[in-house]
Amino acid sequence: MSHALSRSTATLIGLLAVVLWSLLATLTAASGDMPPLQFTAVTFAIGGVCLMIVRPGAIKAMRQPLSVWLVGVLGLAGYHFAYFFALKNAPPVEASLINYLWPVLIVVMSAMLPGEKLRWNHIAGCVLALAGTVLVVTRGQGLVLEAQYVLGYAAALFAAFAWASYSILSRRLARVPSEAIAGFCLVVAVLAWLSHLALETTVWPTSPWQWVAIVGLGLAPVGLAFYVWDIGVKQGDIQILGAASYLAPLLSTLLLIVSGYAEFSMSVVIACGLITLGAVVAAKDMLFRRQAAVEIAPADAG
Structure with missing residues (x-):
C-alpha cells in the first residue's frame, strides 16, 4: 500500500485529481480530431508508461489477484467506453449531466x-453543487430529454455508476498500492486500441501543438489524476471528494472561457457560487474541525 497519510492530507491529494480533470475539455479541444477509442488508447498508454517511470514500485504493484485487476480495468475501461458511447448517441449536454x-x-x-x-x-453539498453543474453545462437554457436518445442516456447513466462503483470498490481495496494504476492504464490502452482498430479510422495529429495537448492529457487528466484520485478515495474523506468533484466542470468551463473556446455568462457566476458553497458545506466537518483545533491548541499549551 502507499505510505499512510492523514485523512485530511489524502483528501487534499485526491482533490488534485479534480483540478487535473478540469484540463480535460481544453486539452481535448486543442488535440485535433483523433477518434474517441484511439484517443483513449494513446492517452492511457502515455499515462501508464509515465507512471511506470516515475513510480518505480509500479511494476511490483502489478502483482495483484484477478479480482483487483477486474475492478481496476473494468472500472476505468467501463467508464470511458460508456461515456464516449453516450456522447456519440445522445446530445452532449444531456449526456454530460447524466x-x-x-x-x-x-x-x-x-x-x-x-x-x-x-x-x-x-447530501446538501452535493445537491448545491449538482445545481451549479446543471447551470454550467446547460448555460441556463434548460434541459430536454428525448426518447430517441434513450440508448445514449442509458450509457451515460451506466458511466456514472461505473465510476462511482470503481471509486467505492477502490476504497475496499485499500491495501492495493496506488502504483497499480499504471498497469490498469496500460491494459485499458490495449483494449481501447483493439476496439479502435475494429471500429474506427485512425487519425493522427497534424501539428506539434496537437501532440503537446495529447501528451498533456496522458500525463495529467489520465495518469497523474487517476493516481492521486486512488490515494484520495483509499485514505481520504471519500464523501468530501465526491461533493467537491463538481468543481471539475466549473473549472473546466472557466478554462474554456479563458482559452477562447467558450463565452462568459452570468450562469457561470451563479454556478461558481453554488458549487463552491456545496463543496464548503460538504467539507464542513473537516474545515471547522481543523479551525477549532488551531484555536484550542494555544489554550492547551498554557
Whole structure:
C-alpha cells in the first residue's frame, strides 16, 4: 500500500485529481480530431508508461489477484467506453449531466463502506453543487430529454455508476498500492486500441501543438489524476471528494472561457457560487474541525 497519510492530507491529494480533470475539455479541444477509442488508447498508454517511470514500485504493484485487476480495468475501461458511447448517441449536454451523477452516487454509496457515516451536509453539498453543474453545462437554457436518445442516456447513466462503483470498490481495496494504476492504464490502452482498430479510422495529429495537448492529457487528466484520485478515495474523506468533484466542470468551463473556446455568462457566476458553497458545506466537518483545533491548541499549551 502507499505510505499512510492523514485523512485530511489524502483528501487534499485526491482533490488534485479534480483540478487535473478540469484540463480535460481544453486539452481535448486543442488535440485535433483523433477518434474517441484511439484517443483513449494513446492517452492511457502515455499515462501508464509515465507512471511506470516515475513510480518505480509500479511494476511490483502489478502483482495483484484477478479480482483487483477486474475492478481496476473494468472500472476505468467501463467508464470511458460508456461515456464516449453516450456522447456519440445522445446530445452532449444531456449526456454530460447524466454522467455527472457519479459524485452524488459516490456520496450515497459511501454509506455502505465500513466506518463511514452519511451526514446531512454531504447530501446538501452535493445537491448545491449538482445545481451549479446543471447551470454550467446547460448555460441556463434548460434541459430536454428525448426518447430517441434513450440508448445514449442509458450509457451515460451506466458511466456514472461505473465510476462511482470503481471509486467505492477502490476504497475496499485499500491495501492495493496506488502504483497499480499504471498497469490498469496500460491494459485499458490495449483494449481501447483493439476496439479502435475494429471500429474506427485512425487519425493522427497534424501539428506539434496537437501532440503537446495529447501528451498533456496522458500525463495529467489520465495518469497523474487517476493516481492521486486512488490515494484520495483509499485514505481520504471519500464523501468530501465526491461533493467537491463538481468543481471539475466549473473549472473546466472557466478554462474554456479563458482559452477562447467558450463565452462568459452570468450562469457561470451563479454556478461558481453554488458549487463552491456545496463543496464548503460538504467539507464542513473537516474545515471547522481543523479551525477549532488551531484555536484550542494555544489554550492547551498554557
